[in-house]
Amino acid sequence: MIPVNEPLLDGNEKTYLKECIESGWISSDGAFVERFERAMAAHVGRKHAIAVANGSAALDITAAALKLGPDDEVIIPTHTIISCASAIVRTGARLRLVDSTADTWNLDVAKIEEAITSRTRAIMAVHTFGLPVDMKPLLDLARKHGIAVIEDAAQAIGQTYDGKHCGSFGDISCFSFYANKHITTGEGGMILCDDDALAARARSLRNLCFKPERRFVHEELGWNYRMSSLQAAVGLAQFERLEAHIARKRELGRRYDALLHDVRGLQLAPVACSYADNIYWVFGVMLDDRLPIGADEARAILADAGVSARPFFWPMHEQPVFRKEGLFEGESYPVAERMSRRGFYLPSGLALTETQQDRVVSAVRNMMSTFL
Numbered sequence: 327m328i329p330v331n332e333p334l335l336d337g338n339e340k341t342y343l344k345e346c347i348e349s350g351w352i353s354s355d356g357a358f359v360e361r362f363e364r365a366m367a368a369h370v371g372r373k374h375a376i377a378v379a380n381g382s383a384a385l386d387i388t389a390a391a392l393k394l395g396p397d398d399e400v401i402i403p404t405h406t407i408i409s410c411a412s413a414i415v416r417t418g419a420r421l422r423l424v425d426s427t428a429d430t431w432n433l434d435v436a437k438i439e440e441a442i443t444s445r446t447r448a449i450m451a452v453h454t455f456g457l458p459v460d461m462k463p464l465l466d467l468a469r470k471h472g473i474a475v476i477e478d479a480a481q482a483i484g485q486t487y488d489g490k491h492c493g494s495f496g497d498i499s500c501f502s503f504y505a506n507k508h509i510t511t512g513e514g515g516m517i518l519c520d521d522d523a524l525a526a527r528a529r530s531l532r533n534l535c536f537k538p539e540r541r542f543v544h545e546e547l548g549w550n551y552r553m554s555s556l557q558a559a560v561g562l563a564q565f566e567r568l569e570a571h572i573a574r575k576r577e578l579g580r581r582y583d584a585l586l587h588d589v590r591g592l593q594l595a596p597v598a599c600s601y602a603d604n605i606y607w608v609f610g611v612m613l614d615d616r617l618p619i620g621a622d623e624a625r626a627i628l629a630d631a632g633v634s635a636r637p638f639f640w641p642m643h644e645q646p647v648f649r650k651e652g653l654f655e656g657e658s659y660p661v662a663e664r665m666s667r668r669g670f671y672l673p674s675g676l677a678l679t680e681t682q683q684d685r686v687v688s689a690v691r692n693m694m695s696t697f698l
């Protein structure tokens with residue numbers, strides 16, 4: 327079976343891990359956490375970086391650091407991972423959903439303004455599948471209405487928008503270093519921002535809101551969302567390979583594009599859009615409506631041929647966990663609904679070989695030839 331993702335750990339990972347083990351510094355107090363934070367902050371061009379346990383934790387801390395609450399609303403794409411929604415919902419704030427565009431599969435910025443109300447506190451820009459959200463009009467809107475921007479750049483590490491790094495636009499920006507991201511720590515995440523007070527709050531929330539003056543007295547509840555030095559050691563080694571990883575992902579994506587572009591009935595991940603070249607977090611495909619099968623059937627056929635594929639996200643407005651609370655009643659977002667039913671992604675990991683990729687391509691071609 328060709329896995330949907332296999333990471334590449336061919337840099338200084340072992341050397342740095344050995345340093346941790348031989349020195350005994352394996353907790354979050356080890357030196358690699360700060361080294362990794364500094365490297366990411368410098369790369370993205372931000373003043374502060376706060377390494378955390380995972381990307382979902384980064385979003386939880388972000389929502390708490392912004393002091394979101396029941397009087398607030400936050401705009402997010404309906405086509406995203408649950409972590410974006412759960413971070414907001416747990417603060418008591420209300421979600422306002424926006425659809426994606428059919429060509430970039432990213433947040434449809436033209437539909438944001440109609441979702442803004444007097445209660446809107448933040449817009450979450452989730453860069454999806456390797457292309458960024460169209461940030462300029464989004465930032466203009468946020469400025470016009472005095473709304474904060476949260477950037478979720480988990481799938482866009484090293485990506486740029488009009489030449490500026492993803493993660494540099496948000497009032498606060500989140501990253502994930504899960505095993506399928508462009509650089510990984512196994513599990514891990516990071517928060518980046520420029521504001522001193524916001525950074526201090528995020529740092530405190532990461533560490534149980536311990537107070538420096540009196541350690542076990544707390545004025546607020548935080549989490550233990552710290553990253554260990556073991557994770558950061560892997561992260562720093564991965565960071566040193568970031569450009570190589572992006573080049574490899576682009577190579578894989580463009581090779582899929584070249585080998586599949588003539589297959590009828592299949593919309594392929596866009597190679598580029600007006601403001602960025604795809605860094606292919608994953609190589610997504612969408613089945614035409616005239617095909618008699620959907621994404622689930624296609625994935626089952628591919629699995630029989632030894633290829634694992636994953637579905638696109640299931641929209642937030644169709645999540646049972648929210649629907650049973652009566653949320654999003656009667657709301658409909660046709661692009662995201664179609665993406666969830668007709669979209670899936672092919673094996674896209676950094677360790678994917680050309681031989682494996684060729685097998686994926688012939689499995690896809692075989693499947694499509696039986697229907698068209």
Ligand SMILES: *Cc1c(COP(=O)(O)O)cnc(C)c1O
Nearest residue numbers: 380381382407409480481502504
């Ligand atoms: C991976 C991912 C997350 C969650 O990160 P974890 O480290 O898995 O918790 C959040 N947002 C997006 C867009 C992601 O792709």
